[in-house]
Amino acid sequence: QVIYLNGKYVSKEDAQISVYDHGFLYGDGIFEGIRIYNGNIFKSREHLDRLYDSAKSIMLDIPLKQSEMQEVLNETIRRNELRDGYIRLVVSRGPGDLGLDPRRSPKANIIIIVEQLSIYPEEAYINGLKTVSVSTRRNVPDALNPKIKSLNYLNNILVKIQANLAGVGEAIMLNSQGYVAEGSSDNIFIIKRGVIFTPPCYCGALEGITRAAIIEISDKLGYKVKEEPFTLHDVYVADEVFFTGTAAEVIAVREVDARTIGEGKAGPITMNLLKEFRKLVEIDGVK
Numbered sequence: 001q002v003i004y005l006n007g008k009y010v011s012k013e014d015a016q017i018s019v020y021d022h023g024f025l026y027g028d029g030i031f032e033g034i035r036i037y038n039g040n041i042f043k044s045r046e047h048l049d050r051l052y053d054s055a056k057s058i059m060l061d062i063p064l065k066q067s068e069m070q071e072v073l074n075e076t077i078r079r080n081e082l083r084d085g086y087i088r089l090v091v092s093r094g095p096g097d098l099g100l101d102p103r104r105s106p107k108a109n110i111i112i113i114v115e116q117l118s119i120y121p122e123e124a125y126i127n128g129l130k131t132v133s134v135s136t137r138r139n140v141p142d143a144l145n146p147k148i149k150s151l152n153y154l155n156n157i158l159v160k161i162q163a164n165l166a167g168v169g170e171a172i173m174l175n176s177q178g179y180v181a182e183g184s185s186d187n188i189f190i191i192k193r194g195v196i197f198t199p200p201c202y203c204g205a206l207e208g209i210t211r212a213a214i215i216e217i218s219d220k221l222g223y224k225v226k227e228e229p230f231t232l233h234d235v236y237v238a239d240e241v242f243f244t245g246t247a248a249e250v251i252a253v254r255e256v257d258a259r260t261i262g263e264g265k266a267g268p269i270t271m272n273l274l275k276e277f278r279k280l281v282e283i284d285g286v287k
């Protein structure tokens with residue numbers, strides 16, 4: 001396994017950064033999780049756009065132009081000889097002193113890790129996941145806009161801990177107003193009477209790249225999609241519920257807080273969207 005670290009390609013053992021890195025000390029940094037399908041980076045431009053937007057928003061200077069970052073990604077994949085896998089791209093504020101001041105961390109750290117990935121067994125895509133809602137809330141409006149994919153993932157980790165305790169793989173987080181926001185690392189969709197709903201980003205959802213792809217696919221297939229706030233009640237009584245994310249793709253939910261969703265397995269629209277999504281990932285190359 002070859003890891004990219006600030007211009008060098010090093011082994012896992014040699015991939016080391018300072019304990020003074022503000023990404024480590026304060027969660028001061030940003031990241032992306034990206035998929036490689038068939039040797040191609042899926043939605044590469046969209047991921048890099050989001051990374052560079054996140055960087056701009058938190059005034060973090062990435063010492064590579066976006067086109068250079070693209071080349072570095074390609075080279076890291078090439079060196080790892082991986083045709084299907086997952087890329088973790090992290091840019092932290094870099095080493096500084098113990099104070100908060102980012103001016104004392106002038107040099108960002110850039111790390112790219114490429115790995116194999118299989119998150120859910122194929123059976124889960126057909127039978128759906130059990131999930132629960134958790135008490136961890138996303139505050140909206142928040143100084144830390146959910147559109148920024150920052151290294152501050154404590155909220156999401158708390159959701160994951162609650163999911164683990166409930167024995168489920170993903171859980172539903174509400175925002176401080178009680179509307180559904182998203183999962184620990186996935187966006188959420190519900191379907192009622194043929195209409196597809198997903199929370200708008202101002203409800204506390206990340207502007208997911210898979211979410212955007214599914215909205216686009218739904219439009220193409222002629223489904224009506226609404227970005228509208230909704231509550232847990234709407235989730236419980238939905239005909240279909242599914243999560244989307246780079247790692248999970250499109251995964252159906254069969255049960256939420258012990259309420260069976262629809263027929264208790266992946267519904268027809270969810271299956272259709274998954275099928276179309278998988279067609280898309282096969283043909284989508286580096287753009």
Ligand code: PLP
Nearest residue numbers: 185186187206208209210245246
């Ligand atoms: N929500 C959160 C908090 C995430 O971390 C992720 C994963 O990146 C997602 C949603 C799904 O977004 P994407 O489809 O871009 O992977």
